[in-house]
Amino acid sequence: MTSRDPAARLLRLLSLLQSRTDWSGPELAGRLGVSTRTIRSDIGxxxxxxxxxxxxxxxxxGYRLGAGARLPPLLLDDEEAVAVAIGLRTATAQAVGGIEETAPRALAKLEQVLPARLRPRVAALAASTVALPGSGxxxxxxxxxxxxxxxRDxxxxxxxxxxxxxNATVRDAEPHRLVSTGRRWYLVAWDVDRLGWRTFRIDRLRPRTPLGPSFSGRSLPAGDALDFVTKGVASTLGPCRTVATVRAPAAAVSERVPPVAxxxxxxxxxxxxxxxxxxxxxxAVYLAALGLPFTVDGPPALLEALxxxxxxxADAVRTDTLPQPAAPTARRNARCP
Incomplete structure (x- = not known):
């Protein structure tokens, strides 16, 4: 029984403290079936x-689990342990400097202590998943x-x-969210000097410490932080822009275009x-490469390019303009991989 086994009771108490910010002594005592005096002893x-x-x-x-000066052992349930393992595997493919060695090292420590019942789940994910390395x-x-x-604060x-x-500038901002598009990281923030929402590429900024004063939260004008980033970054892709109507589900199109589209x-x-x-x-080439039916109304320069x-x-596949068959070696070299 948990109440009579000090070690099991201690682990259960730690799990409760991690699950909620504040607990009263009587609440913890009721959950564990012990006295408040025992709770005080276990807290010690x-x-x-x-x-x-x-x-x-x-x-x-009451009692609250806070941050300490050194890292104590963590208590994870089955789903949390698997989630951490997946996150560490994924982290090695992201464009974040300094984790190329630490993420695999942390994963090795976690896998060493994983219960036998969880190892097949993590191994199956590792064997069947291939992460595309970040190119940004x-x-x-x-x-x-x-x-x-x-x-957060x-x-x-x-x-x-x-x-x-x-161009180099010094900015003062109220940070809202961090957004990863898979290729780049962005900060969505309220620019205090320019009095408006802005998107900043994180690889181009260097914070000055310490942090500034606290501020009241603001709401984005529309949508979420990801929508704000994709709209803002898409507008900087180039001077030639269009809105194409694609006759295909949005999910299928999203898989074929870059994150900023x-x-x-x-x-x-x-x-x-x-x-x-x-x-x-x-x-025009980007649109043609979709391999999906689409229509556009302009601009005129894009229509002419299409x-x-x-x-x-059409000229490339006309039979009357095809070259004579080449030698076997030449044909082999001309094939697409």
């Missing part, structure tokens, strides 16, 4: 093991944690920033694709 044992349990007195008093610029892990803390952050043209569902079989590129010809791509493709 947890503190001896390195768990920083704060206590407050009075009728509204790596970001500093310390910068991410600093910004994440500022978002609603603290202003002042940072040096370099825009896409290389915005896909807007119309119904089960159609969607709008907001996309841009540096030149009309490049944008006609040009269409003519070139």
């Amino acid at each position: 044992r947890l503190r001896g093991l390195g768990y920083p349990v704060a206590a407050t007195s009075g009728t509204a008093g 610029p790596a970001v500093d892990g310390d910068v991410l944690t600093t910004l994440a803390a500022a978002c 609603r603290r202003r952050v002042r940072f040096d920033y370099r825009d896409h043209e290389g 915005r896909v807007e569902p119309l119904d089960d079989q159609r969607c709008l694709l907001h996309m841009g590129a540096a030149t009309p010809l490049t944008l 006609r040009q791509v269409s003519r070139h493709c």
Whole structure:
């Protein structure tokens, strides 16, 4: 029985403290079937093991598990342990500097102590999953944690920033969310000096510490942080932009376009694709490469580029313009991989 087994009771007490911010002594005693005096004794044992349990007195008093000076052992249930293992495997493929060695090392420690019943689940995921390495610029892990803390605690952050043209500025912002598109990391924040919402590439900023004063939370004008980032970044893809009507489900189109392109569902079989590129010809090639039926109304330069791509493709497969069969070696070299 848990109440008579000190070790099992201690683990159960720790699990309860981790599941909720505040607990009263009588609540814990009722859950564990012991007296409040035993709870006080067990709290002392947890503190001896390195768990920083704060206590407050009075009728509204209770216990709270806080942050300590050293890392004590963690208590994870089955689902949490599997989730951590999956997260560590995925982290090694992300564009975050400094975790290339630490993530696999932490995963090795976790797998060493995983119960036998959980190892097949983690092994199956590892064997059947291939992560696409991040192709964007790596970001500093310390910068991410600093910004994440500022978002959580609603603290202003002042940072040096370099825009896409290389101009250096100092920005003062109220951080809202961190967004990863798979290729790059972005900070969505309220720019205090410019009085508006902005998106900042995290690989281009360097926070100044300590963090600034606290602020009241704001709401994004529409949608969530991911929508805000994709809309903002898509507008910087290039001067030639269009909105194409694609006759395919939005989910299917999203799998074929880069993260910065915005896909807007119309119904089960159609969607709008907001996309841009540096030149009309490049944008025409992007659209043609979808391999899906689509229509666009403009701009005129894009329509002409699409006609040009269409003519070139038609000429490439006309039978009367095909070259004579080449030698076997030449044919082999001309094949697509």
